[in-house]
Amino acid sequence: MKNLKSRNRPTAEEALRAVSQHAPSLPPVQVDAADRPTTLNLRVRTSTLRALEAEARRRGLTMKQLVAQGLQGLGVAVAAADLEDRTPRRRFD
Amino acid sequence: MSVLTIASSKGGPGKTTVTMLLAAALAKEGQRLSVIDADPTEAFSRWARQTYEGPPFDCFFEAEESRLAHRINERAGLDELVLVDTAGFGNRAAAVAMTSADLVIIPTLSGEADVTEAEKTMRLVQGLAAAARRDIQARVLLNKMRRTHLARHAASEIEKAGLKRLKTSLSDLVAYGELSYSGILPSSRPAVTELGDLLAELRKEGWLGPPPGKKHRRAKRTIAS
Ligand SMILES: Nc1ncnc2c1ncn2[C@@H]1O[C@H](COP(=O)(O)OP(=O)(O)OP(=O)(O)O)[C@@H](O)[C@H]1O
Ligand SMILES: [Mg+2]
Numbered sequence: 001m002k003n004l005k006s007r008n009r010p011t012a013e014e015a016l017r018a019v020s021q022h023a024p025s026l027p028p029v030q031v032d033a034a035d036r037p038t039t040l041n042l043r044v045r046t047s048t049l050r051a052l053e054a055e056a057r058r059r060g061l062t063m064k065q066l067v068a069q070g071l072q073g074l075g076v077a078v079a080a081a082d083l084e085d086r087t088p089r090r091r092f093d
Numbered sequence: 094m095s096v097l098t099i100a101s102s103k104g105g106p107g108k109t110t111v112t113m114l115l116a117a118a119l120a121k122e123g124q125r126l127s128v129i130d131a132d133p134t135e136a137f138s139r140w141a142r143q144t145y146e147g148p149p150f151d152c153f154f155e156a157e158e159s160r161l162a163h164r165i166n167e168r169a170g171l172d173e174l175v176l177v178d179t180a181g182f183g184n185r186a187a188a189v190a191m192t193s194a195d196l197v198i199i200p201t202l203s204g205e206a207d208v209t210e211a212e213k214t215m216r217l218v219q220g221l222a223a224a225a226r227r228d229i230q231a232r233v234l235l236n237k238m239r240r241t242h243l244a245r246h247a248a249s250e251i252e253k254a255g256l257k258r259l260k261t262s263l264s265d266l267v268a269y270g271e272l273s274y275s276g277i278l279p280s281s282r283p284a285v286t287e288l289g290d291l292l293a294e295l296r297k298e299g300w301l302g303p304p305p306g307k308k309h310r311r312a313k314r315t316i317a318s
Binding site: 008009010011012013014015016017018019020021022023026027028029035072075077078079080081083 | 164221
């Protein structure tokens with residue numbers, strides 16, 4: 001029974017971090033059809049929006065990423081797709 | 094409490110079959126367990142919902158790595174045992190399930206390429222363990238074994254490569270294949286013995302708790318004395 005005692009299990013965030021650190025090139029499994037993108041609209045004070053903008057810029061993130069990361073830090077199961085910068089890039093060719 | 098992840102980089106060595114066998118056998122014992130299906134094909138969860146005929150256990154489908162990571166931790170806090178069936182190709186969900194596991198079971202067939210794949214999976218587990226700074230055990234489980242020279246060769250190749258394996262192996266049995274459409278745990282001879290051996294070995298190594306009946310009886314005796 002030696003192994004049943006101290007499990008030292010990582011938190012979800014630690015496990016996710018270990019995977020992106022050790023195996024960053026592993027692909028995600030195909031996004032399941034049930035987890036389609038949807039919209040979250042937040043009505044906030046202008047000062048909050050400014051603060052979000054400033055912090056996102058400082059960290060080199062999009063505002064959505066900043067919010068998603070913050071929530072993940074609180075233990076909310078944020079989908080990996082929402083932690084990435086998926087802003088469509090304009091192509092000049 | 095224990096998280097057992099069933100994984101392999103290659104498709105088809107019997108991950109889902111092994112998960113079905115373990116889940117059905119442990120549910121029959123009255124063990125409190127849940128199974129998380131991390132394979133987008135949903136092979137296990139469909140089976141659990143539509144085909145399986147035995148004492149119930151909780152089954153969840155989570156192929157997205159972040160939700161999977163949370164689900165594993167949530168269930169590990171609630172159940173004595175969490176089994177995770179993964180998809181048969183290198184992907185982040187499988188890696189997350191390995192990182193959060195106490196034991197990774199790597200079903201492996203006896204071909205030469207299969208042994209090489211098992212080595213790859215074993216190395217991935219070691220790398221993830223280092224990144225997560227925790228001990229994650231991994232064991233090869235030889236599956237679909239026939240009593241042939243090739244099978245013995247595979248077993249020795251695995252030992253030569255320094256890969257740890259479970260002493261128990263599973264034979265190539267119609268009864269195992271049938272489980273996927275009958276939903277009934279095999280009740281005939283070689284299968285019953287092998288499954289019993291597998292559970293006993295996992296218990297001996299501490300990856301499974303004692304069968305609920307046993308624990309109960311022991312507790313009673315203590316009170317009486
Ligand atoms: N020991 C065995 N004896 C007989 N048939 C088996 C055995 N193990 C697995 N099979 C059969 O082999 C096939 C593949 O097994 P299974 O689906 O469990 O593999 P898998 O690793 O989960 O595959 P995938 O990578 O596609 O998820 C199935 O048809 C299953 O019934
Ligand atoms: Mg499978």
